[in-house]
Amino acid sequence: MSTIPDVRPSTLDGIKRKAKSIGRNTKISHLAALDVSARHSGFENFHHARKAFESGQERNQLHSIFLSAYWHDTSTKPSSAGLETLEIQLPKPLSSLLSKHQCSYAQNLQGFFVECSDHLEMRGNASSLDRAKELLIRAALALQFIEATGLHPVTTKLQRKAMELLDKLPSCDHVSRWISTSEDWVALDEPYRHVTKQPYLGTREAWVTENNIHWAKPNWGGLYYPGNAVPHILSNNIDLLQKTFAVVERLSENTLKKDGQWALLTQEYYSQFVSPARKSTAKKRKPRPGTTYGFSKNAVEYQRSAGYPSRWRPDQIMSMENHKEMGRVFKRLYFSDTPYTAHAKLKELQSELEDWMFSEYRHENRSDVDVDVYYGGNDIKSYLGTTEMVNAIDHLRAILESTYLDSKPLRDHLRKLDLARSHIANGQH
Known part of the structure; x- marks a missing residue:
């Protein structure tokens, strides 16, 4: 069954259009679909929505x-x-x-x-x-x-780069970074109360002045730890700073x-909250990750945490000799001139394979498992040139395939190796 688009109409015509979609997908009557669509937009029913739009009350709708x-x-x-x-x-x-x-x-x-x-x-x-x-x-x-x-959290490297100077603000703490629609930035610095006293206050004031940044301390509880941390607003745009300052001073958690x-x-802990919007889609929630048991051929679940997907590894044990060999290869690749995209994949694999090793030997005494297998060591030589690096990747693949039976976690790792190999071979940075 196709699902209803999870969008809240903001006009009466939009509610009607959404009702048609609901009717097609659920086979309920058009009148019932109108009520469902109206409730999805925050009204009691379609009659309530129509009255609200006609009287202009929708402007005050919460x-x-x-x-x-x-x-x-x-x-x-x-x-x-x-x-x-x-x-x-x-x-x-x-x-x-x-x-x-x-x-x-x-x-x-x-x-x-x-x-x-x-x-x-x-x-x-x-x-x-x-x-x-x-x-x-x-x-x-x-x-x-x-x-x-009207601000949004900073999400891109370019946005963060524009604000990287803030990392040097003396005694900064719990900093959150925000961006306006015009791409001007605002930072919320929320250290504890000691920054309101000398010498911290003077040091911070001098730094802000020297770096031509605007700042203000609003009478507001802040976000990180209301009533304990002291929020300070900083921005590269004085108008945006003043606007944000005025807005937050009017805010109150009440x-x-x-x-x-x-x-x-x-x-109950094993229940799931189903919101009005979720109900209106007629689409059931999936079980919460980490709370149900599954099966994967030739694989075993080795880590489970409520709320997160379970972690799986092949249901075989690699010899410590092969783990150490793979560790040596990964270390050399780490110090080699691999493209960034390949380097990122290899780092991920290196970490995951170490987790596999500790899971495979979890019943051994910790002292019997060398913690430096995948990390650490001295005088590590890098691979020279693309051919050596590609051959190293092929060597890793051969060890994995000769040790583990076909399984989803193995296939996932082999795909990552193949991507890293392709990026190295093609010089993709």
């Missing part, structure tokens, strides 16, 4: 955004666990505030992903119920900041609360 976090507290006897979901309401829908790729770059949102157009979910587990609530509130404050300022309290929903 959009619900849901943030959820699993938690598992092993300090209790017995251990306890659960799922907390926080609902906030903002003037703009989540889809207009943050794209999927931007989420992991935003302060307080690094551990979250966009599960649906109205729902952010934290991937891993928080260590306790209180920690889960804290992370959800910080995430809510970040969304409020993004919506109010604006996100309902009746002075955070609207939290508590569920």
